[in-house]
Amino acid sequence: MLGKTAGGLYWMFRNLERAGNTARLIEAGFRIALTRSKDPESEWKSVIVTSASQSAYTAKHSGYDSARVTDFLLRDPDNPNSVLSVIKGARDNARLVRTALTTEVWMAVNETWMVLTQALKDPVPETDLPEVLSLIRQQSALVRGALHGTMLRNDIYDFCRLGNFTERMDSTARIIDVKYHALLPATSFVGSRMDNVQWEMILRSVSAHASFRWAVEGEYNAPNIASFLILDRRLPRSLAFCASQIVDHLSYLAEEYRDRPKSLDLAQDLNARLKNRDISSIFDEGLHEFLNAVIRDNNTLGRQIEHDYRFNA
Amino acid sequence: MTKKINHFSEMTAGDDVRAPYRHYQSWFDGQDVDRLSRKAQEAEVFFRRTGITFNVYGQSDAEERLIPFDLVPRILSGAEWSKLSRGIEQRVRGINAFLHDIYNRQEILRAGIVPVDLVARNDAFLPQMMDFTPPGGVYTHIVGTDIVRTGEDDFYVLEDNARTPSGVSYMLENRETMLQMFPELFSKIKVQRVSDYPKNLRRSLEASAPAGCTGRPCVVVLTPGIHNSAYYEHSFLADQMGVELVEGHDLRVIDGHIAMRTTRGYKVIDVIYRRVDDDFLDPLTFNPTSMLGVPGIMDVYRAGNITITNAPGTGVADDKAIYSYVPEIIEFYTGEKAILKNVQTHRCSEPDTLKYVLDNLSDLVVKEVHGSGGYGMLVGPAASKKELADFADKLRADPANYIAQPTLSLSTVPILTDAGLAPRHVDLRPFALVSPSSIDIVPGGLTRVALTEGSLVVNSSQGGGTKDTWVLES
Numbered sequence: 148m149l150g151k152t153a154g155g156l157y158w159m160f161r162n163l164e165r166a167g168n169t170a171r172l173i174e175a176g177f178r179i180a181l182t183r184s185k186d187p188e189s190e191w192k193s194v195i196v197t198s199a200s201q202s203a204y205t206a207k208h209s210g211y212d213s214a215r216v217t218d219f220l221l222r223d224p225d226n227p228n229s230v231l232s233v234i235k236g237a238r239d240n241a242r243l244v245r246t247a248l249t250t251e252v253w254m255a256v257n258e259t260w261m262v263l264t265q266a267l268k269d270p271v272p273e274t275d276l277p278e279v280l281s282l283i284r285q286q287s288a289l290v291r292g293a294l295h296g297t298m299l300r301n302d303i304y305d306f307c308r309l310g311n312f313t314e315r316m317d318s319t320a321r322i323i324d325v326k327y328h329a330l331l332p333a334t335s336f337v338g339s340r341m342d343n344v345q346w347e348m349i350l351r352s353v354s355a356h357a358s359f360r361w362a363v364e365g366e367y368n369a370p371n372i373a374s375f376l377i378l379d380r381r382l383p384r385s386l387a388f389c390a391s392q393i394v395d396h397l398s399y400l401a402e403e404y405r406d407r408p409k410s411l412d413l414a415q416d417l418n419a420r421l422k423n424r425d426i427s428s429i430f431d432e433g434l435h436e437f438l439n440a441v442i443r444d445n446n447t448l449g450r451q452i453e454h455d456y457r458f459n460a
Numbered sequence: 461m462t463k464k465i466n467h468f469s470e471m472t473a474g475d476d477v478r479a480p481y482r483h484y485q486s487w488f489d490g491q492d493v494d495r496l497s498r499k500a501q502e503a504e505v506f507f508r509r510t511g512i513t514f515n516v517y518g519q520s521d522a523e524e525r526l527i528p529f530d531l532v533p534r535i536l537s538g539a540e541w542s543k544l545s546r547g548i549e550q551r552v553r554g555i556n557a558f559l560h561d562i563y564n565r566q567e568i569l570r571a572g573i574v575p576v577d578l579v580a581r582n583d584a585f586l587p588q589m590m591d592f593t594p595p596g597g598v599y600t601h602i603v604g605t606d607i608v609r610t611g612e613d614d615f616y617v618l619e620d621n622a623r624t625p626s627g628v629s630y631m632l633e634n635r636e637t638m639l640q641m642f643p644e645l646f647s648k649i650k651v652q653r654v655s656d657y658p659k660n661l662r663r664s665l666e667a668s669a670p671a672g673c674t675g676r677p678c679v680v681v682l683t684p685g686i687h688n689s690a691y692y693e694h695s696f697l698a699d700q701m702g703v704e705l706v707e708g709h710d711l712r713v714i715d716g717h718i719a720m721r722t723t724r725g726y727k728v729i730d731v732i733y734r735r736v737d738d739d740f741l742d743p744l745t746f747n748p749t750s751m752l753g754v755p756g757i758m759d760v761y762r763a764g765n766i767t768i769t770n771a772p773g774t775g776v777a778d779d780k781a782i783y784s785y786v787p788e789i790i791e792f793y794t795g796e797k798a799i800l801k802n803v804q805t806h807r808c809s810e811p812d813t814l815k816y817v818l819d820n821l822s823d824l825v826v827k828e829v830h831g832s833g834g835y836g837m838l839v840g841p842a843a844s845k846k847e848l849a850d851f852a853d854k855l856r857a858d859p860a861n862y863i864a865q866p867t868l869s870l871s872t873v874p875i876l877t878d879a880g881l882a883p884r885h886v887d888l889r890p891f892a893l894v895s896p897s898s899i900d901i902v903p904g905g906l907t908r909v910a911l912t913e914g915s916l917v918v919n920s921s922q923g924g925g926t927k928d929t930w931v932l933e934s
Binding site for chain 2: 148
């Protein structure tokens with residue numbers, strides 16, 4: 148496979164994952180702003196911070212409100228992370244790697260681009276927002292479904308999945324990091340109303356509010372939620388799950404290519420830090436420091452994958 | 461039914477249906493036009509979802525366009541086709557011999573058949589190709605010959621696309637769409653297959669590999685990238701052949717060979733089906749600012765370690781002034797009379813001819829010698845007074861840049877409109893594959909159709925559409 152093709156597959160799925168995550172993030176912010184209007188400004192601000200686009204946002208806007216934030220995150224062509232921008236990026240990458248995709252995957256991406264370009268042609272009024280957000284999630288699920296259902300389990304598939312999980316790991320880690328103050332087992336906030344709002348936001352951002360109820364026996368408290376999002380391998384958006392998937396797919400590649408690239412070592416290191424841990428040791432280490440290290444190492448890993456598999460000249 | 465007009469109708473003859481269309485007509489008579497119109501809309505949605513689009517230069521890719529597809533097939537009998545294909549084969553052979561000759565011994569120039577100036581002053585002529593023979597002696601591996609029809613037995617070659625003919629993906633997708641929409645038609649009417657084209661293309665490209673290549677040759681398609689107007693076709697062909705689609709920056713010269721950057725290191729390639737123009741092929745030899753090609757590829761080529769298809773410098777044969785000599789070219793190299801006729805062509809470079817062209821501008825079609833895609837041409841009968849006057853100025857300023865042809869009475873084939881069938885003008889681009897040992901012509905080709913009533917302009921960049929082209933068995 149061409150290095151360029153591998154890079155195109157990887158970025159196509161990073162972009163698609165990013166679109167879905169942004170939709171989840173907006174949904175979380177929107178719900179909270181709707182149901183508890185105590186301090187919507189700071190909720191919307193934290194949505195922007197979590198999406199890693201604060202500097203691009205403040206360059207254009209001075210305050211935070213539902214209309215401006217959602218428009219910036221959904222449609223703004225100047226925001227490289229807006230849903231419209233990343234869907235365009237995913238589709239451009241898909242065109243680049245057209246020869247590596249089954250017709251079903253290609254058509255799913257192409258249709259996603261067509262449908263979302265249409266849905267986001269004009270600013271989305273609040274009444275339509277839930278529908279549009281669900282459309283974004285559905286469309287990215289459609290592409291993943293086509294991938295699972297039709298693609299050979301070979302190196303092409305591995306690069307798609309690597310893009311998917313590298314992006315998801317980054318996104319989950321950022322969401323937790325922005326809210327880490329809520330997840331610190333500090334006494335003052337525990338059990339307060341504010342605390343619950345923050346936790347719900349976190350769980351919603353990763354579509355894990357129902358999963359938490361099913362999977363975790365204990366209460367909605369900081370150690371339980373942090374542990375669930377960071378360490379629980381049953382949750383497909385947890386850091387531990389993402390890390391183990393990355394290791395798996397790099398291992399398949401190493402097996403198929405009969406070599407052992409440096410990226411596999413990095414991924415195994417990262418995975419080991421999330422395995423057989425308990426949350427209190429992470430709190431002892433410092434949650435913010437721990438998450439920052441994960442984000443940094445995940446970035447380094449991404450760059451190493453690009454290098455090992457010659458994405459660029 | 462089709463309106464009575466003076467042009468040759470391929471479907472009807474007086475009140476009768478011409479033989480190749482009889483089965484189709486009886487099927488069509490049993491159809492509900494509204495249902496067919498709905499089918500046409502379905503086809504459009506299908507094309508859009510599949511991404512069968514082309515980009516228009518200078519527009520953002522939000523404006524990828526569909527080439528309109530008409531669902532009435534253009535039908536040729538087996539006998540009509542066999543004459544056409546023999547004519548094309550002869551023509552392609554002649555052109556290939558001509559290219560070999562002008563880059564080597566230049567006998568045709570010395571014999572005074574083709575004026576030296578036409579070759580020497582031709583922008584597409586590449587001195588770098590002198591005294592060099594490409595692997596297997598093939599210059600034009602893929603040729604698209606544009607053909608128009610004016611009567612029962614009157615087929616004319618409008619131009620030869622020996623450089624980088626495009627459109628074959630539409631030929632294949634049009635057939636695929638028809639098979640999906642009207643399977644019952646194909647079980648009634650036996651149509652020759654076109655679906656072997658990608659397989660044949662790959663085989664033909666492999667057969668043109670350099671002599672030193674051992675094992676199965678590694679073939680790639682070279683594209684300028686996703687913003688190129690024909691990108692869809694490039695990726696389609698690579699996909700259908702099962703080969704890599706590469707861009708210049710995926711390639712480099714390693715140990716005297718061209719290699720592509722893969723996830724497992726560099727891999728040597730043997731044959732490049734390039735859809736990048738000569739000028740951009742090698743910044744070390746041609747345009748130094750180009751990022752689309754491969755620095756040093758011409759050295760590898762001349763050392764015999766890579767096959768470039770079509771060969772650099774092939775564009776000489778696309779020149780519309782050279783075109784006017786093709787019947788003589790065929791005779792010079794094959795000793796045979798040309799089977800397919802040329803359209804009468806006035807070379808404006810000759811002073812008497814220029815005067816004639818200027819005097820008769822409103823009756824003529826004038827084209828740039830190197831133009832393509834319907835750009836920079838004048839259709840006299842359709843032009844306004846001002847357009848005629850402006851074009852006359854351009855002609856006087858640079859006569860050698862133009863040729864003129866009479867406006868042909870192009871044949872018509874019906875298209876489906878809301879009111880039923882209506883005749884529109886068509887042309888045909890069959891595709892020939894040339895390897896050192898064979899010439900293979902896919903039965904049919906791309907039929908382009910002018911969608912506007914009375915219009916003679918069929919180019920997709922000028923709003924034309926396409927049709928499936930059927931060659932009947934036997």
